[in-house]
């Protein structure tokens with residue numbers, strides 16, 4: 218890794234977003250807890266201090282020793298990062314008269330300063346803080362102000378910059394430009410981080426790491442494990458054995474179709490149909506957590522039994538991606554999301570862990586998949602929960618209920634893929650920036666509803682029955698709920714505003730074609746307070 222930016226996380230909700238923006242500048246970055254700065258890493262070219270839910274005056278506020286990097290590397294403080302530096306270096310931070318939240322405009326901005334190069338006067342920025350800087354430290358100058366925030370930006374004119382607004386959020390219109398000015402012009406990033414360079418370096422590293430050893434990888438049909446497999450296949454070929462377990466709760470025809478895709482990709486895959494075991498162990502179980510536990514346990518059992526047959530395997534590869542590993546801090550400083558472990562693999566196998574995608578965000582995994590020439594439908598596939606349709610059937614699970622849900626879901630998902638929408642302006646730009654393959658003509662692009670949303674699925678409300686009428690017959694059957702959400706990381710999500718004509722068509726088709734369903738509802742809950750899955 219030649220060059221990297223370190224983002225120190227003080228617990229802000231938008232820290233990950235800073236990381237994504239830096240990566241969009243083809244620059245590698247690492248998000249680390251505020252107190253874990255890697256002092257001896259020569260590849261670090263700059264440091265960004267994130268926001269925080271704390272006030273600098275809180276006794277438990279996160280503190281960092283600025284001497285670890287200040288004076289050696291360019292530093293950019295954002296929001297709390299700006300206040301912390303001011304507070305620590307002799308400026309003043311006080312409670313704002315009113316909480317400064319939302320849109321503001323840079324009424325004065327020093328565009329001769331490299332941080333604000335190319336900025337327009339009155340550029341819109343996004344504020345979110347309860348404290349405000351009322352005096353900057355000696356030797357620093359103010360370089361941007363809004364109507365209410367005098368010190369919206371300040372610098373020492375050398376190697377320290379700070380802004381009280383959030384350049385990483387979408388509503389800071391020139392925020393990406395500010396980050397580019399910092400990362401590229403100030404820190405000197407060569408912008409060499411790309412899908413192609415990632416593939417080249419990772420394949421070489423994997424060859425080095427794994428050598429002639431055999432590797433086992435669990436495939437799920439999802440984009441992360443599939444891309445990890447193709448990457449490893451390129452590095453070590455037939456020494457990679459993949460295991461794909463069918464627990465019977467995949468989407469309609471998914472096992473067959475995905476196995477076919479994997480074979481076309483030249484992967485060495487063992488497909489295991491273990492659905493009977495899962496159905497037997499789940500029979501009569503209605504509690505959501507219980508269902509998850511049984512599926513998790515059975516999965517490990519089936520996977521291990523297969524893995525043990527692969528003699529001489531030394532490595533277990535996983536499609537872990539960066540958001541799975543970032544130690545996000547919550548307000549108490551406790552780690553709320555940590556690296557998931559390889560639960561339950563038999564110790565006697567002595568497998569070492571190999572995670573080739575561990576530095577990537579989801580959209581980057583997709584870019585790498587495209588670089589590797591994988592088919593688009595595998596790359597753009599929505600996330601799907603490990604326990605599958607089991608957490609989308611309320612109440613107990615039977616093969617018949619799974620069949621009903623698969624049929625309804627298949628109509629919904631095919632409908633989403635077939636329905637095309639035309640986008641322009643910022644909406645089109647966002648879709649293209651996410652790497653969705655669409656060409657722009659006359660400022661417009663055409664994409665499917667499926668590619669516009671993060672995730673969609675169907676839920677069978679099998680504990681509910683309602684009355685309907687079909688032909689002359691009274692029906693008394695189950696409803697299904699359709700779910701579609703927009704999101705960037707599944708931590709928060711909003712329900713997708715699907716067009717009415719699409720909903721009408723899909724609802725009609727489901728009720729007419731899927732025996733056992735006589736009503737269709739649309740789930741309009743956001744996360745939080747709801748979750749994406751129903752169970």
Ligand code: XMP
Pocket residue numbers: 600601602603604672707708744747748749750751
């Ligand atoms: P929730 O329902 O917590 O889901 O809002 C967030 C994201 O995680 C997926 N999900 C899972 N993925 N194993 C997985 O691999 C699981 O047990 C699991 N449960 C939820 C969910 O589909 C969504 O993308």
